[in-house]
Amino acid sequence: MKLGCTSFGGPIAHLAYFRQTFVKKLDWFSESEYGHLLSICQLIPGPASSQVGFSIGLLRGGWIGAILAFIGFTLPSVLLLLIFANSLYLLDSTLGNGMLQGLAILAFIVVLQAVLGMGKQLLTSVLFWILALAVFTLVLMTSSMVFHVASIAICAILSALLSSENPASQTKSENFFSSAKNYLPSRRLSLFASMIFVLFAVLFVIAPQDLGQFSYAHGSPFFLSGATVFGGGHVVLPFLEHSTVAQGLITENTFLAGYGATQAVPGPMFSFAAYLGYTIDINEQLVSGSQRIELFSALSSAILATLYLFLPGFLLIIAVLPISQKLVTYPKIRKAFDGANAAVVGLLAATLYDPIFTHAIRHNFDLAIAAIGFVALTKLKIPVLAVVVLCVLLKGLEAVYT
Numbered sequence: 001m002k003l004g005c006t007s008f009g010g011p012i013a014h015l016a017y018f019r020q021t022f023v024k025k026l027d028w029f030s031e032s033e034y035g036h037l038l039s040i041c042q043l044i045p046g047p048a049s050s051q052v053g054f055s056i057g058l059l060r061g062g063w064i065g066a067i068l069a070f071i072g073f074t075l076p077s078v079l080l081l082l083i084f085a086n087s088l089y090l091l092d093s094t095l096g097n098g099m100l101q102g103l104a105i106l107a108f109i110v111v112l113q114a115v116l117g118m119g120k121q122l123l124t125s126v127l128f129w130i131l132a133l134a135v136f137t138l139v140l141m142t143s144s145m146v147f148h149v150a151s152i153a154i155c156a157i158l159s160a161l162l163s164s165e166n167p168a169s170q171t172k173s174e175n176f177f178s179s180a181k182n183y184l185p186s187r188r189l190s191l192f193a194s195m196i197f198v199l200f201a202v203l204f205v206i207a208p209q210d211l212g213q214f215s216y217a218h219g220s221p222f223f224l225s226g227a228t229v230f231g232g233g234h235v236v237l238p239f240l241e242h243s244t245v246a247q248g249l250i251t252e253n254t255f256l257a258g259y260g261a262t263q264a265v266p267g268p269m270f271s272f273a274a275y276l277g278y279t280i281d282i283n284e285q286l287v288s289g290s291q292r293i294e295l296f297s298a299l300s301s302a303i304l305a306t307l308y309l310f311l312p313g314f315l316l317i318i319a320v321l322p323i324s325q326k327l328v329t330y331p332k333i334r335k336a337f338d339g340a341n342a343a344v345v346g347l348l349a350a351t352l353y354d355p356i357f358t359h360a361i362r363h364n365f366d367l368a369i370a371a372i373g374f375v376a377l378t379k380l381k382i383p384v385l386a387v388v389v390l391c392v393l394l395k396g397l398e399a400v401y402t
Contacts, residue, residue: 046313159339
């Protein structure tokens with residue numbers, strides 16, 4: 001809970017906070033065990049920092065520990081985003097619209113930083129650059145989420161097939177998390193989690209409405225987005241945008257305002273789902289002509305959207321953790337995941353251009369604000385909260401005086 005209230009700065013910063021708390025301060029894990037946990041959470045789909053937090057709770061306290069770790073780290077950001085979503089009507093003015101535009105510019109700055117950082121870290125060969133550019137082109141040419149997901153899988157396969165393999169690179173398996181203080185999931189539980197993941201994925205692809213009517217009507221896009229996201233929270237943006245804005249569930253302004261607000265709160269990026277679930281439900285009530293807004297329905301949608309987005313990543317952690325010590329020793333598997341990560345750089349870069357850049361940067365003043373904010377965030381290392389205030393304040397002043 002303390003980390004959930006104070007962990008600003010995105011996934012990489014969260015992982016540093018976790019290391020300082022659980023390795024250095026509490027001595028729950030060794031450096032090698034924590035490094036192994038990071039490797040697994042980076043290799044599989046899902047929000048890496050939340051998966052690490054969930055895994056720490058699982059290994060130290062079993063199921064109760066995992067659930068409490070998830071709630072503690074996620075709840076503060078969810079509550080703050082729900083407060084913001086419930087206050088959007090206050091911004092329905094010239095000044096308010098200017099401030100929302102400032103949040104859209106912030107979204108552009110943050111995603112640009114993510115694209116550049118991920119590109120530098122993940123595009124380490126000519127093959128990975130080619131894969132990223134191919135996905136970038138494909139995403140701009142088609143709006144189909146099926147093609148986007150398929151492109152990631154194809155890039156993973158091509159990377160495994162075309163990357164040179166060094167037999168000496170196969171590492172020796174180490175016996176991590178074997179201490180009596182840790183609760184490593186059993187192979188039977190691992191198999192069960194795998195089956196649940198596959199079952200949900202198949203049902204949501206084949207008959208999303210049939211399954212959704214028993215739980216949450218929009219469960220399919222949130223679950224499938226969480227199941228196909230590599231590379232951290234920012235990469236979920238194009239999937240969620242396609243599943244919400246492109247389907248007419250909310251407006252582009254509302255979407256980017258929430259994304260900008262998510263950068264200003266501590267905790268995981270995936271908490272954005274709570275904001276989306278809440279605003280979609282409110283919008284549907286208004287469209288249906290409801291005379292009275294049912295807040296309980298909107299809050300329920302927020303909770304379910306959040307759970308559906310996080311669930312696949314957590315199921316995969318349970319499925320992979322018991323066999324992870326063997327899995328990471330195979331070079332071909334690592335190369336496949338490297339190819340998938342290269343693909344998501346292209347996917348995120350395409351989303352950076354459309355819809356983020358095309359919506360956020362409308363004239364030269366917006367571009368100037370973005371440049372100032374980017375330099376402040378990346379070069380001067382000014383906290384993101386200060387950059388939020390800068391963008392919102394400048395756009396608000398422009399709206400008032402023009």
